[in-house]
Amino acid sequence: MIRYQRRRRYKYTLTSTYACPTGLSPARPIKRHYLQLDADGLLTIQPGYAWDGPSGPTLDTPSFMRGSLVHDALYQLMREGDLPGEARRRADELLREICLAAGMWPPRAQYVYWFVRRFGARHARDQTRCAP
Known part of the structure; x- marks a missing residue:
């Protein structure tokens, strides 16, 4: 059996390591090629x-x-x-918090939050597929 996901095109590529406390506490550390989330909730993006x-x-x-x-x-x-x-609610809240800290106008940050709460669910669903 294989596990795969469809991908889409991306606009930006990170060129330096970025770490951010998320307030999320996974049961076990998560390690992907470019992403790590430790048990204390520190997200590190490579x-x-x-x-x-x-x-x-x-x-x-x-x-x-x-x-x-x-x-x-x-x-x-x-x-x-x-x-x-x-974890989606916390991810959406964190988006608003980071945008406000970066100087986004508060009504815009609230709109962004509302938008992801209203329309983001399908983008967060587990998309892993299986094939024989």
Whole structure:
């Protein structure tokens, strides 16, 4: 049996290591090629990680980039079955928190949060497939 996932194109590639406390505590450390989430909730993203930046009806502004990086990484861990779907709320909250800390206008940060809460679920579902 093989396990595989469809991929889509990405706009950005990380060129330096980035680490962020998430408030998530996985039962065991998660280690992927470019992503690690330790038992204390520290997410480390390695250079070479690719993500598509902010999604939806929005602009890719500097105050949105770091939040979109972390949010996309956490959603990827959910799609790959490493994090449970219940982690989605925290990922969405963290997106808002990071954007606010980066200087995003608070009403825009709230809109971003509302948007991912309303439309993000299908992007966080485990997409692992099996074939004989």
